[in-house]
Amino acid sequence: MTTDTDVKTDKVEKHGFQAEVSRLLHMMVHSVYSEREIFLRELISNASDACDKLRYEALTTPDLLKEDPELQVSLTLDEKAGTLTLSDNGIGMSHDELISHLGTIARSGTSAFMEQMAQKSDGKDKKDAGSMIGQFGVGFYSVFMVSENIEVTSRRAGADESWTWHSDGIGEYTLAPAAKATRGTDIVIHIKDDAKEFLDEHRLRNIIKTYSDHIALPITLVMDKDGEQKSERVNEGKALWTRPKSEITEDQYKEFYHHVGHAMDDPWMTLHYKAEGVLEYTVLMYVPSQPPMDLFDPARKSRSKLYVKRVFITDDCEDLIPGYLRFMRGIVDSQDLPLNISREMLQNNPVLAKIQSAVTKKILSELEKKAKKDPEAYATFWKSFGPVLKEGIYEDFSRRDQLMKLARFETTADKGLSSFDDYIARMKEGQETIYYITGDNINVAKRSPQLEGFRAKGIEVLYLTDAVDDFWLQMVPEYDGKKFQSVTKGVADLEDKKGDDKKDDEKKENTPEIDALIGVLKTNLEGVVKDVRLSNRLTDSAVCLVADDGDMDIHLQRILQQHQQLQETSLRVLEINADHALIKAVAAAAAKDGSVNALKDSAQLLLDQARIMEGELPEDPTAFAQRLSAVMTQSLK
Ligand SMILES: Nc1ncnc2c1ncn2[C@@H]1O[C@H](COP(=O)(O)OP(=O)(O)OP(=O)(O)O)[C@@H](O)[C@H]1O
Numbered sequence: 001m002t003t004d005t006d007v008k009t010d011k012v013e014k015h016g017f018q019a020e021v022s023r024l025l026h027m028m029v030h031s032v033y034s035e036r037e038i039f040l041r042e043l044i045s046n047a048s049d050a051c052d053k054l055r056y057e058a059l060t061t062p063d064l065l066k067e068d069p070e071l072q073v074s075l076t077l078d079e080k081a082g083t084l085t086l087s088d089n090g091i092g093m094s095h096d097e098l099i100s101h102l103g104t105i106a107r108s109g110t111s112a113f114m115e116q117m118a119q120k121s122d123g124k125d126k127k128d129a130g131s132m133i134g135q136f137g138v139g140f141y142s143v144f145m146v147s148e149n150i151e152v153t154s155r156r157a158g159a160d161e162s163w164t165w166h167s168d169g170i171g172e173y174t175l176a177p178a179a180k181a182t183r184g185t186d187i188v189i190h191i192k193d194d195a196k197e198f199l200d201e202h203r204l205r206n207i208i209k210t211y212s213d214h215i216a217l218p219i220t221l222v223m224d225k226d227g228e229q230k231s232e233r234v235n236e237g238k239a240l241w242t243r244p245k246s247e248i249t250e251d252q253y254k255e256f257y258h259h260v261g262h263a264m265d266d267p268w269m270t271l272h273y274k275a276e277g278v279l280e281y282t283v284l285m286y287v288p289s290q291p292p293m294d295l296f297d298p299a300r301k302s303r304s305k306l307y308v309k310r311v312f313i314t315d316d317c318e319d320l321i322p323g324y325l326r327f328m329r330g331i332v333d334s335q336d337l338p339l340n341i342s343r344e345m346l347q348n349n350p351v352l353a354k355i356q357s358a359v360t361k362k363i364l365s366e367l368e369k370k371a372k373k374d375p376e377a378y379a380t381f382w383k384s385f386g387p388v389l390k391e392g393i394y395e396d397f398s399r400r401d402q403l404m405k406l407a408r409f410e411t412t413a414d415k416g417l418s419s420f421d422d423y424i425a426r427m428k429e430g431q432e433t434i435y436y437i438t439g440d441n442i443n444v445a446k447r448s449p450q451l452e453g454f455r456a457k458g459i460e461v462l463y464l465t466d467a468v469d470d471f472w473l474q475m476v477p478e479y480d481g482k483k484f485q486s487v488t489k490g491v492a493d494l495e496d497k498k499g500d501d502k503k504d505d506e507k508k509e510n511t512p513e514i515d516a517l518i519g520v521l522k523t524n525l526e527g528v529v530k531d532v533r534l535s536n537r538l539t540d541s542a543v544c545l546v547a548d549d550g551d552m553d554i555h556l557q558r559i560l561q562q563h564q565q566l567q568e569t570s571l572r573v574l575e576i577n578a579d580h581a582l583i584k585a586v587a588a589a590a591a592k593d594g595s596v597n598a599l600k601d602s603a604q605l606l607l608d609q610a611r612i613m614e615g616e617l618p619e620d621p622t623a624f625a626q627r628l629s630a631v632m633t634q635s636l637k
Contacts, residue, residue, distance in 0.1 A: 050090025261329030
């Protein structure tokens with residue numbers, strides 16, 4: 001993305017920040033954020049990523065590393081000048097990369113985040129804005145919380161030129177040619193007056209230890225001691241996942257999660273193990289506690305990182321983790337893949353396919369354990385990630401059974417989240433079917449008239465209200481030998497079910513009036529509905545619409561229509577409730593001569609009523625309003 005106000009003068013170029021960056025910088029400086037020290041973690045994290053990227057490029061172009069093979073990060077403290085300088089000898093940034101990486105935010109979800117932040121930081125909720133910064137992980141830009149201005153001088157590995165990016169974080173930045181002799185990036189931070197604590201050697205050592213101990217690179221602190229420059233290695237510099245579990249503290253796991261997942265929340269679950277056998281690999285994966293912002297991005301990208309023998313290969317590998325586990329963050333480090341594997345070679349790679357299958361199985365079985373051990377915590381997980389995990393029921397045949405066991409749903413029994421097994425255990429005597437209703441959200445589904453008869457008989461119905469539900473239901477006809485049945489489709493087989501209330505068990509018989517009404521409605525609504533019949537599922541409402549047995553469920557049809565994915569739609573069946581006062585009244589009128597014409601408007605009004613209860617508009621809203629007005633006028637005369 002280029003910026004809007006690019007001006008070049010004598011090689012010093014002025015650039016405007018992308019609007020989102022300006023807003024972010026403004027909000028960061030003006031909101032109350034107590035953990036300002038995270039800027040250092042963010043910069044060290046970027047430096048470590050830059051070294052990882054170089055190590056990967058050097059696999060195919062070894063010359064890039066030749067002159068300076070020891071990858072490292074250093075932090076130089078100059079108390080007198082009031083500066084901190086963070087240097088790395090990683091991949092570096094070219095002129096254009098400085099512009100695109102340090103002048104824009106390309107991450108999806110940024111605009112939505114900005115809007116929420118703007119509301120909070122403009123109002124009284126400055127503290128909340130601060131905690132949102134924490135959640136978003138503003139990366140490089142967080143340095144402006146502690147600095148007057150900063151200079152980034154960078155030389156891309158393999159390039160001859162270098163550039164200095166300079167900004168005080170207000171509106172614009174400059175770029176000027178530099179004379180950096182070696183590859184990598186130096187960031188000079190001019191510390192603000194109110195942030196002098198970050199010029200304190202002990203404080204710095206502590207921050208690096210806390211936040212960056214897991215970084216697999218040496219980090220040194222360079223200081224002036226009695227006129228002499230001293231440097232001291234601060235972290236262990238060993239990849240965290242290679243260390244034994246017993247030696248890793250919870251905080252170290254957490255910090256690594258923040259680094260690897262570019263996340264700021266705490267991990268909800270941590271999975272660290274080494275597989276040995278035919279294939280050898282180490283896994284350190286996390287389930288976040290908060291849904292990442294790009295969770296529903298159509299690209300469905302996984303952010304997990306692939307390493308080969310501790311060398312970072314890619315964080316953009318479709319075959320490492322299935323799309324329905326894209327919320328996982330972490331790494332897989334393989335011993336068996338060749339080090340010089342290119343990202344293209346990873347596609348359809350049999351070793352990777354085996355790793356993916358085994359890792360997926362392990363993640364799902366760990367989730368299963370969690371679900372058993374702590375159902376409440378699992379319910380929180382499910383609320384965030386269930387809709388994503390359910391995509392697997394649709395697309396991963398080999399794991400379908402395992403995923404179905406993990407699935408949870410709200411039901412008409414109002415018992416919180418239930419599994420299919422919970423539902424089956426509560427089924428009524430003689431019930432052989434798992435009933436469900438799909439809908440845009442649970443509140444809409446709860447109001448559906450089609451549920452009335454099921455409620456009256458105490459038969460539990462599952463609310464399936466994620467868009468993905470309509471799709472997996474097409475692929476999965478049953479669970480544990482029990483067929484799935486939509487309550488908005490086919491004839492409701494409620495007659496043989498014993499209800500809680502005896503009265504409801506009586507079989508509904510057509511009277512001559514009802515037969516006459518059905519005839520009148522069929523004639524008047526020909527071509528608009530597929531059929532008209534007496535309902536078994538209504539108790540309170542007069543009418544409802546259902547899909548015929550072999551047809552597509554109403555909700556799915558609506559979704560596909562909205563996305564222009566449907567060539568032909570099927571007509572619905574209009575069901576009428578013989579016990580309803582309105583139906584009784586119209587039925588009496590239907591038994592009279594000439595009723596087909598006389599009841600034209602009533603027929604249309606009944607259909608429109610059913611449509612409105614489905615959340616749809618009447619076919620012709622103006623005609624509907626006219627008919628309703630006429631009926632009201634008549635009744636008030
Ligand atoms: N020291 C560095 N060397 C090379 N490139 C860097 C360096 N620091 C930052 N970058 C580049 O700038 C980009 C933006 O960094 P920034 O920290 O804002 O975001 P991020 O690291 O991509 O994500 P997050 O905000 O989650 O940390 C990085 O993705 C990287 O490409």
